[in-house]
Amino acid sequence: MCRAARMAGSRMKLELSRVVQGRGRLGVLKELGKTGQCSLEVPGCLLHTHLGTVPHLTQETLRTLSNLPSVTQVTLSNIAEHQEVLEEFKDGVTKFAGLHDTVLYCSLHDPATPCPTGYTTNKTVSVWGSGGRIELTVAKFMALQKTVQPDWYQSMADGETWLNNTSRKRVRKSVDRTLAHLDECLLVHQQSQELEGVEVFGVVEGGDILEERVRSSRETAKRPVAGFCLDGLQTGSMDQALRTQLITAVTKELPEDKPRLLQGVGRPDEVLACVEAGVDLFESFFPFQVTERGCALSFSFDISLDPELAVLELDEERGTSGETQQNGDLNPDDQSLMTSFEINLKDQRYKDDFRPLVEGCVCYCCQNHQRAYLHHLLVTNELLAGVLLMIHNTAHYHAFFSALREALANDKLDVLKTRVLGESGGRQKDLTDTDKSE
Numbered sequence: 001m002c003r004a005a006r007m008a009g010s011r012m013k014l015e016l017s018r019v020v021q022g023r024g025r026l027g028v029l030k031e032l033g034k035t036g037q038c039s040l041e042v043p044g045c046l047l048h049t050h051l052g053t054v055p056h057l058t059q060e061t062l063r064t065l066s067n068l069p070s071v072t073q074v075t076l077s078n079i080a081e082h083q084e085v086l087e088e089f090k091d092g093v094t095k096f097a098g099l100h101d102t103v104l105y106c107s108l109h110d111p112a113t114p115c116p117t118g119y120t121t122n123k124t125v126s127v128w129g130s131g132g133r134i135e136l137t138v139a140k141f142m143a144l145q146k147t148v149q150p151d152w153y154q155s156m157a158d159g160e161t162w163l164n165n166t167s168r169k170r171v172r173k174s175v176d177r178t179l180a181h182l183d184e185c186l187l188v189h190q191q192s193q194e195l196e197g198v199e200v201f202g203v204v205e206g207g208d209i210l211e212e213r214v215r216s217s218r219e220t221a222k223r224p225v226a227g228f229c230l231d232g233l234q235t236g237s238m239d240q241a242l243r244t245q246l247i248t249a250v251t252k253e254l255p256e257d258k259p260r261l262l263q264g265v266g267r268p269d270e271v272l273a274c275v276e277a278g279v280d281l282f283e284s285f286f287p288f289q290v291t292e293r294g295c296a297l298s299f300s301f302d303i304s305l306d307p308e309l310a311v312l313e314l315d316e317e318r319g320t321s322g323e324t325q326q327n328g329d330l331n332p333d334d335q336s337l338m339t340s341f342e343i344n345l346k347d348q349r350y351k352d353d354f355r356p357l358v359e360g361c362v363c364y365c366c367q368n369h370q371r372a373y374l375h376h377l378l379v380t381n382e383l384l385a386g387v388l389l390m391i392h393n394t395a396h397y398h399a400f401f402s403a404l405r406e407a408l409a410n411d412k413l414d415v416l417k418t419r420v421l422g423e424s425g426g427r428q429k430d431l432t433d434t435d436k437s438e
Ligand SMILES: [Zn+2]
Pocket: 357, 358, 361, 362, 363, 364, 365, 366, 367, 391, 392, 393, 395, 396
């Protein structure tokens, strides 16, 4: 094989089985990883980890869960400060973290912890680890990729355009810088033996300015990248109507046969809307955030139920979970971030609730424990609370993605939306209101 054919973007294949304009893309991302043996169904998500570990869970516990993605996401915010150790170790993060049979994807920032802004320059971006800020040049960024040895990674990008009132000039600068970083990364990549067979995702920036989004997409698509990261559209940066409009414009410019990964969006209602706008991949940090505030995902996505019955059941559930949002024993920060897709188990109402977290859920937590026990673990600060919640939340979230693919395959997206959002999107409206008060 000649070097050119081994360049970034040469192997990963997206086979779409179904594309309905404005309703999403269904398919399989094939020939992933250095051996080309792995695949990932889309719409889908990556496994969110801190340096290879799903927070709270051991590898053994993790393996008890079904529907887990074949791609593990690690981030340079967790890795950059360990560069020397990894260089000494020599065998990459997959081995360092004791992972097997997984495809490793390395992104820049951890989507679960938004980083401070104001630290990018023409030549550098910053990531924030536990020891503080680390400034990356393209040279340092690429040196890190060589020690991480991922199967695919996100190119360096200046994504500081998601704050309100970012000027047009600043947005244009972020697009220019990100393209320059990409060209530099590709240059180093193509000359590096260590990175042969590794794929690069280009990053689409452009803030909330449509023309800049289009320009960023067009220019990035001209480069030899395997796929695209859509950055600066994360939850809290804009409302869903604007996000949908921007993503629709972006995906129009991108080649059909390459995957689009949306960064920083994980809420089920937003996931559904973004899939309809043409997004293929998400980061699964949402279940972790829900776990950290002592909550359990409890939304329904069963599309096999009779639609009328489903709405009745939903109303019943809402009747109880609606109040929870005001009465919870959460700290004010967590309370404002809580969504209506979850229940707050610290709440007194669960003290003697002997039902599983979600009726019918087959995860270890729901099979063995009740809400009352989880309530006890949370109020007494037992570490097991995080473990059990993470098991359930991870299982529930990935099962939602399975249901989403099933719905797309069987023309049941509307049924799924009714199930997840409630009839007439009532829940979605509540969420938008919550957003504004943040
Ligand atoms: Zn469960």
